[in-house]
Amino acid sequence: MTVPNPELIESYLRQLFGEEDDALIEIRSNTMDQGLPQINITPEDGRLIQFLLRACGARRVVEIGTLAGYSGTWIARALPEDGRLITVERDPYHAEIAQESFDRSGVAARVEIRVGAALEVLETLSAEGPFDGVFIDANKGDYPRYLDWAVENVRMGGIILGHNALWGGAVVDYGLRPGTDLDALLAFNRQIANDPRLLGMIIPLGDGLAAALRVG
Numbered sequence: 001m002t003v004p005n006p007e008l009i010e011s012y013l014r015q016l017f018g019e020e021d022d023a024l025i026e027i028r029s030n031t032m033d034q035g036l037p038q039i040n041i042t043p044e045d046g047r048l049i050q051f052l053l054r055a056c057g058a059r060r061v062v063e064i065g066t067l068a069g070y071s072g073t074w075i076a077r078a079l080p081e082d083g084r085l086i087t088v089e090r091d092p093y094h095a096e097i098a099q100e101s102f103d104r105s106g107v108a109a110r111v112e113i114r115v116g117a118a119l120e121v122l123e124t125l126s127a128e129g130p131f132d133g134v135f136i137d138a139n140k141g142d143y144p145r146y147l148d149w150a151v152e153n154v155r156m157g158g159i160i161l162g163h164n165a166l167w168g169g170a171v172v173d174y175g176l177r178p179g180t181d182l183d184a185l186l187a188f189n190r191q192i193a194n195d196p197r198l199l200g201m202i203i204p205l206g207d208g209l210a211a212a213l214r215v216g
């Protein structure tokens with residue numbers, strides 16, 4: 001089978017499934033204007049995350065890695081009116097910009113930003129669980145630890161999602177990005193595949209979305 005041009009496929013998917021309203025477009029342009037890194041999810045990732053959260057009836061979700069609130073807006077919009085997204089961010093400036101984004105996109109009432117190093121914040125969050133979903137998108141080196149926390153703190157049938165699971169192709173060509181982040185992602189992906197408490201898969205959209213249901 002001839003593999004079609006991945007960029008054409010990406011733009012086809014974006015046209016069909018990645019429509020952004022003005023608020024999402026502004027959040028992306030503001031991310032750039034404020035000098036924050038452009039490392040947010042893509043619009044079609046956002047659509048996929050919404051699909052998966054809705055499919056498991058998610059009401060209470062934790063996000064690890066807020067940046068400017070782009071993915072947080074997609075997530076919050078997948079939740080019911082009385083739903084709640086708690087999003088964790090280490091950098092207070094990112095958190096400040098994200099709060100503006102949530103105000104702008106009309107989801108601020110159901111989003112709370114917790115500022116701090118994720119491993120410390122998560123420790124305190126356990127008392128507020130269990131949660132219906134966890135989206136992991138912060139420093140890659142701690143992905144295995146974030147996954148351990150998520151498995152312990154999502155309900156049965158809840159969902160765990162991890163961005164950048166393919167790490168720019170380095171998971172199959174180690175030379176592309178050798179180092180501890182790659183090692184951590186490889187360990188993360190192995191656990192998504194093999195942990196008997198999880199039914200997992202990597203969906204090869206963009207840089208790869210790891211998705212696992214808690215089944216045991």
Ligand SMILES: C[S@@+](CC[C@H](N)C(=O)[O-])C[C@H]1O[C@@H](n2cnc3c(N)ncnc32)[C@H](O)[C@@H]1O
Pocket residue numbers: 039040041064065066067068069070071072088089090091094116117118119137138139
């Ligand atoms: C890839 S960006 C998140 C992008 C965001 N999810 C989106 O798609 O719009 C990663 C974010 O995680 C934050 N971060 C990195 N390490 C962290 C840590 N140990 N604890 C909390 N936040 C962290 C960074 O400051 C950055 O804002």
